[in-house]
Each structure stands twice: as C-alpha cells, then as structure tokens.
Amino acid sequence: xxxxxxETVGKVKEISSEGTNxxxxxESNISEELKIDQSISHNGVxxxxxxxxxxxxxxxxxxxxxxxxxxxxxxxxxxxxxxxCMKADGRFDGHIVQGHVDTVAKVVSVSDEDGSWLFTFExxxxxxxxxxxxxxxxxxxxxxxxVDKKFFSVAIIPYTxxxxxxxxxxxxxxxxxxxxxxxxxxxxxxxxx
Numbered sequence: 001x002x003x004x005x006x007e008t009v010g011k012v013k014e015i016s017s018e019g020t021n022x023x024x025x026x027e028s029n030i031s032e033e034l035k036i037d038q039s040i041s042h043n044g045v046x047x048x049x050x051x052x053x054x055x056x057x058x059x060x061x062x063x064x065x066x067x068x069x070x071x072x073x074x075x076x077x078x079x080x081x082x083x084x085c086m087k088a089d090g091r092f093d094g095h096i097v098q099g100h101v102d103t104v105a106k107v108v109s110v111s112d113e114d115g116s117w118l119f120t121f122e123x124x125x126x127x128x129x130x131x132x133x134x135x136x137x138x139x140x141x142x143x144x145x146x147v148d149k150k151f152f153s154v155a156i157i158p159y160t161x162x163x164x165x166x167x168x169x170x171x172x173x174x175x176x177x178x179x180x181x182x183x184x185x186x187x188x189x190x191x192x193x
Contacts, residue, residue, distance in 0.1 A: 002041045004094035004134075004141025006081040006164045010042075012074055013056055020063035022071065023050070028082055031057040039099065041083040043165070044139035044176040045069050046099025069101040070138075070174040079165040081139040094141030095134040101176040102184075103127060105137075107169050108151070117156040119166070121175065126150060128179040128187055136178035140164055 010028035017023075026042065034040065034057050038049045047059035066072040074080065086092070105121040121137070129135060131147045137154065146153040156166050169175065 001086050002046070002083050002094075002097040002099055002139070003086050003092055004044075004097040004136045004139065005083065006140050006160075007083045009079045009163065009165055010082045012076050012078045012080060015074070015076055018060065020066075021060050022066060023058055023060045024071075024074070025056050025058050026080060026082070027056045029055070030082065030084065031055045034084075039085055041081070041097070041099045041139045043070065043074075043080045044097070044099065044136050044178055045071060045101050065101075068103065069176045070104050071176075073174055079168050081164050083139055095136075096181050097136045097139070097141060097178060098181060099139075100178060102179050103177050104174045105177050107171050107173045107175065109171060110169065113155070116158070117161055117166070118153055119156060119169065120146070120151060120153045121177075123150045123152075123177065127177065128183045130183065133183065134180045136176075138165060138175050140166070 008028055008030055010026040013027045014025035032055055034049050036049055039046050049057050051058040061071045105123045108122045109120040111118040129144050129147050129152045133144050135142055135144050142154040144152045161167050
C-alpha cells in the first residue's frame with residue numbers, strides 16, 4: 001500500500017520487450033536501497049523490482065498493466081514518480097493508494113497561477129471523481145475540484161511541481177489515474193443489485 005506522497009523521481013534508462021511485456025530500467029537515488037521482490041510505485045503503478053545494478057533497478061509491466069496505464073507511452077529519458085510502500089509505523093500523509101491504476105486521463109490545460117499550477121484533465125470515461133475528493137495522478141495524492149462529468153482540475157504547489165514529474169507534463173500527455181478506494185467500494189455497494 002502507498003500514500004501518494006512521491007518519494008523521488010527516477011529516469012528511464014532502458015526499455016526492453018519480453019513478449020507482450022516491457023521491462024524498464026530506472027535510475028534513481030533510491031535504487032541502491034531497494035530489494036529484489038519489493039513493490040514500488042512507478043507513476044502510480046505498483047511494480048515488482050526484478051533486478052538491481054547500482055543506482056538502477058529493473059521492473060516489468062505485463063500486457064494488462066500496459067493497456068491500463070501510461071507505461072506503454074513511456075520512453076527512454078522520461079521521468080517517473082517513485083514511492084516505496086508505506087511503513088506500518090509511518091505517518092499516513094496522503095490517502096490510501098493501492099498502485100492499481102484504473103484508467104488514464106489526458107492533460108487538457110496547464111496554467112501558471114503565479115505561485116501554483118492548475119492542471120485540468122479529461123478522463124476517457126466517467127470516473128469516480130468527486131469535488132474536493134482524493135485522486136492519485138501518476139502516483140501523486142491530490143485533491144480534485146472543478147469536477148464536471150469527464151473533466152476535473154488539481155492545483156500543484158511549487159514543491160510538488162519541482163519534485164515530481166508534473167513539471168514534464170504538457171497538454172496532450174497521458175497520466176495514470178487511480179480513483180479513491182473508499183469511493184470505489186461505496187460505488188459498488190450503492191450499485192449492487
């Protein structure tokens with residue numbers, strides 16, 4: 001389980017195909033501290049560390065993960081947001097994040113608000129987004145506002161802009177979306193027949 005508080009940003013050094021899967025080599029300042037078999041959030045996608053070589057770790061995304069996330073679009077040189085699993089004795093700073101991406105959304109606008117940035121996204125289909133509710137975008141726990149059917153906005157403070165890959169996002173780029181797990185369970189219960 002994760003909290004959506006991005007720990008660091010890694011750089012994609014290499015991508016290789018393994019059948020329908022893709023393996024990613026990620027260079028980061030935490031790679032040397034990782035362990036093989038450890039779960040790490042990469043842009044909000046929970047992936048298992050398969051190999052470590054100095055400051056580079058390898059993970060593999062299966063075909064299903066590639067279809068549901070923006071990892072199929074990631075290229076060598078791109079930055080990815082990284083977060084290790086939450087420690088049982090740690091603070092819960094964001095919200096409950098599983099690392100199970102529900103869908104992708106497209107950036108439709110980015111506005112510099114003189115001290116923060118306003119990002120607006122369009123979902124492929126209606127999602128479980130509520131005004132002032134939690135959402136996980138590329139592994140980052142954020143609060144939604146201006147929610148309207150398939151569109152919603154988030155405000156990014158300077159710290160988040162500098163220390164995540166939000167500073168690399170532009171109009172038309174895809175981001176990974178994980179809806180709030182509590183909202184998903186409520187939706188399931190209410191719509192159960």
